[in-house]
Amino acid sequence: MRRYCCIYDNISWNYVSKVFFMRINRFKKSLLYSVWLSAVLCGLACGSETWRLKGDQGWESLAADGSESYVLAVARIKQAISTGQGESALGEFAQVKSDFPEIVGLDLDAFMAAELLLAQGKWVKAEMAYVKFLDSWPDSWLYTSAMERRYSIGVAFLGGQKRRVLKILNLTAYEEGSRIMRDIADRAGDAPIAKRSLIALAESYHRREKYQEAYETWADISSRWPTGQEGRQSLLEMAQSLHSAYRSPRYNSTSLDSARSYYGNFQSRYPELAQEYQIVERIKTIDEQLAYKQFNIAEYYDRTDNMQAANLYYQFVVDSWPETTAGKLAAAKISGEAQDRQIHKRDLGRRTFDRINVVLDKWLKFTEF
Secondary structure: HHHHHHHHHHHHHHHHHHHHHHHHHHHOOOOOOOHHHHHHHHHHHHHHOOOOEOOOOEEHHHHOOOOOOHHHHHHHHHHHHHOOHHHHHHHHHHHHHHOHHOOOOHHHHHHHHHHHHHHHOOHHHHHHHHHHHHOOOOOOOOOHHHHHHHHHHHHHHHOOOEEEOOOEEEEEHHHHHHHHHHHHHHHHOOOHHHHHHHHHHHHHHOOOOHHHHHHHHHHHHHHHHHHHHHHHHHHHHHHHHHHHHOOOOOOOOOOHHHHHHHHHHHHHHHHHOOOOOOHHHHHHHHHHHHHHHHHHHHHHHOOOOOOOHHHHHHHHHHHHHOHHHHHHHHHHHHHOOOOHHHHHHHHHHHHHHHHHHHHHHHHHHOOOO
């Protein structure tokens, strides 16, 4: 159960801090808040016991109302959950409910039930329990904590965490992870957790070579946060995803055209970063790929003795990409410089060019910015 410690390390401390700040907010509603705050600061500075004003009954120590006992009880629950001791955690939780009835309720019961499922490694059931909690208590002070826990489950699923089916099968849970992240983003709107969820999802798609899905997710991020760091990153990643989606000259080149457009847009909007991200070089690479795609079509017509169509495509390559390798080969075709004694040499060069493009295409798919 050691692997769950990192997940639950923030869980209970968030729980403690929520209660603490909830109580502070209650004090803020009182006109005596400033008096209480001064007393707290004085107590911290002097290293003495902290006191608070309790209505019209005078001052009392924070320890007197059981706050220290509450913190210790929560710490014990944290320890039990993080080490997988479900029964012990339940016992500690029951004790907290008994000792501090003013802070417990049905929402806390539901949240703790989900926590225990997660501690037991029941990822899918825990996720369902958190969803039920969020739907039932949207105004609970534990709402944010439940969202963070769902995010942790989503990251685990996208990272390869298996889900158990029929108690014997461990299956991948990428689809569940994707669903969780999108649901979090829909619930959170433009909150930071929505941004983190969509970025994690987009990066997961790219790692698994689902470039179209990665592009669509980055496009969603761009529409929500069109400016700033997120806008810059999403624009660059959209270009990268579409560039990586291009397979070879035998397939449609629409993604290349779009990638070139995004790279050009990035260069126009962020000229100071163009060199850092090698935008000019990437655009040149796309031009080479686009030119070779059309040159391939021209050669097909050439091989089938349809010289009229072949020459049209050769000329199109020359006019559109004269400085590319394919453009120079097409110009040689049109000018008639390719004599019979040079055919073998040119074929060898073309095959070499083909192999270079295959390697280039594969390399681009694994290039990260």
